[in-house]
Amino acid sequence: MKGIDVSSHNGGIDYNQVKASGIDFVMIRAGYGYGYEDERFAQNVERAKAAGLHIGAYWFIYALNEEQAKANADVFVGLLERYKGAFDMPVACDFEYDSERYMRDSGVTPTRALNTAIIDAFCKRMEAYGYYVSNYLNPDYIQSRVNFSDVSKYDLWLAQWGTSEPSYECGMWQYSSDGSVAGVSGRVDVNVANIDYPSLIKSNGFNHTNLSDTAPAPQITPTTNPSDTFAVGDKVIVTNPIDVNGTGLAVSGEYEVIEVSNANRIVIGRGGVVTAAMTPSHIKKASEGSASLTAAEIAHQIWYGYGQDWGTGSDRVRRVAAAGVDYNEVQAELEKYYR
Numbered sequence: 001m002k003g004i005d006v007s008s009h010n011g012g013i014d015y016n017q018v019k020a021s022g023i024d025f026v027m028i029r030a031g032y033g034y035g036y037e038d039e040r041f042a043q044n045v046e047r048a049k050a051a052g053l054h055i056g057a058y059w060f061i062y063a064l065n066e067e068q069a070k071a072n073a074d075v076f077v078g079l080l081e082r083y084k085g086a087f088d089m090p091v092a093c094d095f096e097y098d099s100e101r102y103m104r105d106s107g108v109t110p111t112r113a114l115n116t117a118i119i120d121a122f123c124k125r126m127e128a129y130g131y132y133v134s135n136y137l138n139p140d141y142i143q144s145r146v147n148f149s150d151v152s153k154y155d156l157w158l159a160q161w162g163t164s165e166p167s168y169e170c171g172m173w174q175y176s177s178d179g180s181v182a183g184v185s186g187r188v189d190v191n192v193a194n195i196d197y198p199s200l201i202k203s204n205g206f207n208h209t210n211l212s213d214t215a216p217a218p219q220i221t222p223t224t225n226p227s228d229t230f231a232v233g234d235k236v237i238v239t240n241p242i243d244v245n246g247t248g249l250a251v252s253g254e255y256e257v258i259e260v261s262n263a264n265r266i267v268i269g270r271g272g273v274v275t276a277a278m279t280p281s282h283i284k285k286a287s288e289g290s291a292s293l294t295a296a297e298i299a300h301q302i303w304y305g306y307g308q309d310w311g312t313g314s315d316r317v318r319r320v321a322a323a324g325v326d327y328n329e330v331q332a333e334l335e336k337y338y339r
Helices: 015-020 041-050 066-083 097-105 112-128 139-145 197-204 295-304 313-322 327-338
Strands: 002-006 025-032 054-060 091-094 133-137 155-159 172-179 188-193 235-238 254-262 265-270 273-278 283-285
Touching: 002 172, 015 041, 025 041, 025 066, 025 188, 041 054, 041 066, 054 066, 054 197, 066 112, 091 112, 097 112, 112 133, 112 139, 235 265, 295 327, 313 327
Parallel strands: 002 025, 025 054, 054 091, 091 133, 133 155, 155 172
Antiparallel strands: 002 188, 172 188, 235 254, 235 283, 254 265, 265 273
8 A cells, every 4th residue: 555644734635536546544643742632633534435435533742651642542542533543544553753852842861661661651642542643753763762572562564764664563654755746745754554454444443434334434524514605805813823825824803705716715904905815724704703713712722813703811710701702711721722
């Protein structure tokens, strides 16, 4: 099986072209750390699945100990549960050099034993939730940065570039970070799977794929309601501050639709001056207000300073209440960012 692995860094992807080029599966970054969802996770899952590709997911770990590794896994599972039963490729633990940089910056010295304990705790947690786990490691980590014998019980997703064959037995091999695949702008990581993961996972009911035995296939909920079309002049708010090119934006408040280039590109601005081109899934009509926002989504907007203006102090209490959301729940979500 041929595959690619992607994240928000790859921008928007035409998965129909990816599929037509001979790619069989996609490993999609769900996020990283304590709850940072990849900005394109939902889009990548929905579009790859719609194109008929097999999908898996991975989580980039930032943790200082085993308990924090478990917390990373809990957040990962929370995102996977949106698409329960949809993943027929492994879910992977991604522990790399930047994971160790985070530890050092936090005053913790990475060691083989600690790295191993963090990876093992994450993987055990994922298995406890019923997921088939893989470890993303390169030869340097296998040889000198983890006690590989302690984590070899999990499938290996080997990152080893510039060789004609992998140096270690592995379920998946990422053989290059410099691949070229139709439908993906720029270079992309390319992989081969040496195991028929979809058959293995489905036959054993891993990743909750056994839901299809007793219930309809899981429905992938689009991030944008198909009926939610936009027209020039519509007032909108930004719900995810990422433009069509994957660039983060500093935006807040209400904007006006200036141009509708096509169903997937909405140009917004103020006073006729363009602010950005957005995908429909990242904006919402202002007339809809914030009634559909959760406490977590409101906290995310407050913390990163985009979307609706939630004010401060008693004004914030009033605005959150007007949105039909419990202010204490929003505060609890904000505490997670403070921590």
